[in-house]
Amino acid sequence: MSQIPAARSQDLAPCRTCGRRFAQDVLLRHDPICRKVFNKKRKPFSSMEQRLQGTEIMTVRKQHPQKKQPEKKSNWRQHHEDFINAIRSAKQVTKALKEGRPLPPPPPPSINPDYIQCPHCSRRFNEAAAERHMKFCEEQAARRAFAAKTTRPVGKKLVTQRKPPAAAALPHRKRAQEGSQYR
Ligand SMILES: [Zn+2]
Ligand SMILES: [Zn+2]
Numbered sequence: 001m002s003q004i005p006a007a008r009s010q011d012l013a014p015c016r017t018c019g020r021r022f023a024q025d026v027l028l029r030h031d032p033i034c035r036k037v038f039n040k041k042r043k044p045f046s047s048m049e050q051r052l053q054g055t056e057i058m059t060v061r062k063q064h065p066q067k068k069q070p071e072k073k074s075n076w077r078q079h080h081e082d083f084i085n086a087i088r089s090a091k092q093v094t095k096a097l098k099e100g101r102p103l104p105p106p107p108p109p110s111i112n113p114d115y116i117q118c119p120h121c122s123r124r125f126n127e128a129a130a131e132r133h134m135k136f137c138e139e140q141a142a143r144r145a146f147a148a149k150t151t152r153p154v155g156k157k158l159v160t161q162r163k164p165p166a167a168a169a170l171p172h173r174k175r176a177q178e179g180s181q182y183r
Contacts, residue, residue, distance in 0.1 A: 011024075012027075013027050015027060015030055015034055017031065017035050017038045018034050018038065075113055078112055078113055078114075082112065089104065092104045112126070114127070115130070116130035116134075118134050118137050120134070120137040120138060120141040121137055
C-alpha cells in the first residue's frame with residue numbers, strides 16, 4: 001500500500017496478480033508470494049460468516065448500520081460464567097427458603113455476546129425475545145418519530161438531520177413509554 005514516488009514509476013512493472021507496481025527485482029520475489037496469497041483469498045468464505053451477515057441484516061436492518069453487534073467470541077467463557085452465576089443464585093435461593101430469609105435479588109443480567117442489542121433502545125435480548133421486542137420497540141420509535149413530526153410542522157423535507165427522530169421526541173413522554181416496555 002506504500003505509495004511509490006512518481007519519478008521512479010517508469011522503473012516499475014505491474015504485478016500480474018494484484019496490479020501493484022514493483023521494481024523488477026522486487027517483483028520477482030513478490031510474484032510467487034502474491035499468487036499464493038491471492039489464491040488463498042479466493043477460497044469461498046465460511047458459511048458461518050454468511051450466516052452471521054444474514055442475521056445481522058435481519059435484526060438490525062436499515063436502522064443503525066453503524067451499531068454493529070460485537071464479534072461473537074469467547075462465548076464459552078460467557079456461557080460458563082452465566083452457568084456458574086445461575087447455580088450460585090439458585091443455591092442462595094434454596095438456602096434462603098430453608099432459613100426463611102428474604103430471597104436474594106436476582107443476579108445482574110450479564111452482557112451475553114449472544115444477545116442481540118435492540119437498535120432503538122440499546123437493551124439486549126436473547127434471540128427469541130429480541131425478535132418480539134424489536135418489533136414492538138420499532139413501533140414505539142416510529143410512533144415517537146411520528147409524534148415529533150406532527151407536533152412540529154415541517155414545510156419541506158429536512159436535508160440535514162441534527163438528531164435522530166427518536167431523540168427529538170419529548171423527553172418525559174419518551175421515558176414514560178420506555179417504562180411501560182418493561183415486562
Ligand atoms: Zn502482486
Ligand atoms: Zn428496544
